[in-house]
Amino acid sequence: MFFIYYLIMINLLGLILVLNDKQRAIKNKWRIKESTLLIVAILGGSIGVQFGMNFFHHKTRKFKFKYGVPLVIVLQLLLLYFFLK
Numbered sequence: 001m002f003f004i005y006y007l008i009m010i011n012l013l014g015l016i017l018v019l020n021d022k023q024r025a026i027k028n029k030w031r032i033k034e035s036t037l038l039i040v041a042i043l044g045g046s047i048g049v050q051f052g053m054n055f056f057h058h059k060t061r062k063f064k065f066k067y068g069v070p071l072v073i074v075l076q077l078l079l080l081y082f083f084l085k
Contacts, residue, residue: 011048014040018052018059025058034064046072 021032059065
């Protein structure tokens with residue numbers, strides 16, 4: 001049960017970070033590091049980061065995000081499949 005709550009929280013964090021970075025980009029303010037966004041994705045927030053990227057049209061052209069985040073999602077799903085098998 002803890003794992004489900006963790007996934008919900010980390011994905012919400014990823015979504016909020018992408019939204020916050022988008023708002024900062026619009027206002028030409030200090031930005032959230034790309035490495036921070038990617039680390040949150042790797043730690044389980046990949047779906048939240050991907051959803052935020054698509055919904056807010058943010059970082060969708062960056063190679064690391066365009067291909068890296070979907071790759072992380074696939075790897076996490078494979079890991080989950082083999083863990084639950």
